[in-house]
Amino acid sequence: MWFIGGMESWATFGGDLHLDLTAGRSRGLGLRAALEDALREAVRTGRLPRGTRLPSSRELSRDLGIARNTVAEAYAQLSAEGWLASRQGSGTVVADRGTPSVPAPASPAPRTPAVRHDLMPGRPDVSRFPRSAWLAAARRALATAPHEAFGYTDPRGRIELRRALAGYLARVRGVRTDPERLLVCAGYTQGLGLLCEVLREQGVGTVAVEEYGLPPQLEVLSAKGLATAALPLDAGGARTDLLAGTGAGAAVLTPAHQFPTGVPLRAARRAAAVAWARESGGLVVEDDYDGEFRYDRQPVGAMQALDPERVVHAGTVSKSLAPGLRIGWLALPAALVGPVARRKELADGQSGVMDQLTLAELIASGAYDRHVRRSRLQYRRRRDRLVAVLAERAPEVRVTGIAAGLHAVLELPPGSLDEEELRRQAAWLGLSLNTLGWCRTPSAGPEPERPPALVIGYGTPSDRAFEPALDALCTLIRLSAPGP
Template identity: 40%
Template sequence: MTVDWRRGGPDLPLMLEKGGAPLGEQVQDQLRAAIRDRRLAAGERLPSTRTLAELLGVSRGTVVEAYEQLVAEGYLESEVGSGTRVAAALTAGARETDAAPAVAPPEPPRIEVDFEYGIPDLRSVPLGDWSRALVEATRTLPTAELGDETPSGSRHLREVVTAYHRRVRSGFASPEGAVIVSGFRQGLTFALAALAGSGIRRIALEDPGPREHDVIARRAGLEAVPVRVDAEGVDVERLRASGARAALVTPAHQCPTGVALAPARRRDLIAWANEVDGVILEDDYDAEFRYDRQPVGSLQGLDPDRVIALGSVSKTLAPAIRLGWVLAPRRFVPGIVEEKRLSTRGAPALDQEALALLMESGRYDRHLRRMRDIYRARRDVLAAEVERAFGPGRLEGLAAGCHALLRLPDGASETAVAEAAAARGVRVNGLGRYRFGETDAATEADPLPPALVIGFGNVDEERIRRGIRVIDRIVRSLSPGTRR
């Protein structure tokens, strides 16, 4: 899409050589070249003749004559009230490499129901509250804080986040142990690098677990090893046997199985960390959304010296608000801050202040309460539709969050079902996509029953019904003996 510059747009980098060819010819030649090379796109507005003349230090008449000549040649078009623009039909001199391919690639199927995991309801993002918070931040933020941020991030936001974590998640954190980052993945990257710098060489990851965490760990210089998840969460005995001194877990609502880490496993996991002088990284990604019982407290509150808690607003507000935090034991904070200092100048100060104000005002909690009701209603519709189509007991992980696990009939192919669903406008991922490394060898050596990960955060109730009915028809039509 052509950018519609207002009032002529930014300056043009035309360089005129005094004493060379006539100035008008130089203007024409350079504009022709810019249009042929597509540096100026079809329909793009040019500066007014007065503006360009002042920029180049030539008479306005010189620019007027140049524009008129290019209009006559078909390079430009001019209308009263619309200014001068690059002609919509470019000349034949345009670069052939920019020409459209002779055969257009086939259009991908249109996705009408998207069961992708991890996306909140984007239509319910409280943009009015966020806008008010930004206005208030702009009005009240001291000018001294408009420069580069302090290495750990906004003191105000660190105070608010740690108070929130203590109050809502039963954590034990202080502003001095908090680092503000641009989302969960950035925080994870910095924390893993700090662990590697402290001498930790191997980290255990849940299998199945969040995608690409093994890649992030290896980029930080750590060896990543899988540890299976069962009905009570990560298997701590297998963790002990792995030789790892760090473990990354999703204890409140395991991704993607949806199980909560059992109380005995929570205690055993903390004991393991103390046994090996290790560290637990807690991905607290959707703990605010619990439906069937009170929220489970953060692991970080059980042993703040052994747990690094990572959080963000990607699930509670929107991924576009790229703010998160790392709550770490004091001994790791300098390493995390140093990784941040060398990698980025930090998150925007106005956004950090706006989030602090939003959380302090109570509007953040009001939004969470509203979303809890919306997601509970969608979860109930999903459960009813799955039971109608597949029978009872097929849907798991419903106590919290915005996704659940749909167990397919024995012998069903996750891949075949997902591909057939996409062809019918329904996007869904198989459980195999969350296996460690997503390799055939991993899944064949340690297979899991076939299942689909159903994210319902950004899907309304009618689309949930439609998507499950499509999946039901596909499963019925495919041979149950199909192998993955």
């Protein structure tokens, strides 16, 4: 291996390129021939794709510790052979001729129709991400951030964001917490995983969940070594009066807007869950996955306010801003702050600082509230359009769970295609969606007899793509209809 000789040269080198000249030298090649051989091999194998800009002859000669003329002559030779090309103002690049071809597969892969219409539930319209507001907040946050913010900081998250969140959650969701009891995590999935690790460590073996829910959540529980016990659902939400008989040490609920049925948890059942936690020493995890989006009813306050020492409030900006930010939070009981923070520290040290500071600035400036209000209006219009189109073109379909959130449940008439066939037909129409059966918790046992149902998200498509998605959905419903 050839290295730069000298700290100054290394520090000022303009571009890194790993070349091993020892193979050529071991075959008796001179420096120039060994360099040409190494470059040909790098291009031939695809390690240097076409269009890759190579270091200048001066830079590469410093890197390899050889004469600049040797590098220049090697470049000239490979350019003459067609491996490299010189471009005005761009230096030397890998030519098209030198790229390796990818062999065709031995047999053609089965064709899978492309997804053209995304109606998966629980996803926002990421095209509405407030880029200008985020950029302005990021600039302000970067200009005012203390130097120590960019070092290793509190695993609970930056104090600026925890202060902003404490005020926001109290004002908007009625959460009772303070910055010291908030922990910033990489989305709800990580937050739930951290809690599961602590619960397991404390002797919990079973967690109660709702009989219909989000399968990835169940995968997290299973991966952390926890069994599940299913709570039946009805028009009043989860049957929390049955918690005592489950043998669970914790319960994960979606009380504000049950996923996927959309019903809120009745006040008496909220009180029953808190009473169970107090009497048994258990813990309730409140998944407030889309708490900002309410359309036809007054906002349902956070269940955590009933007992902050027995209920963890878990939230995220995945619906209000974008899943790609990976920002969530846990409002923790005092006794869990230390153990969960320690788990967070072991998991990844801390969440990314700049996004935390930017979100804090976005909340403090009021830009976050304005964005949420605009998004709420957009999603309500989409919800109304979905309901109107179905009423006109598929009146036999019963639509439920639409008072809040970003999805609806569509109950098809008896005799329609079963849900497995519906998913297949949807795939061939380029539709991505879910069915109610997909959301069934395995520990709930066999599903009762019911008509097939779709769980449709209306948040993801852009405004321009929404009408074609509705057309495809109506086509699917028409194809699924009973009769000849």
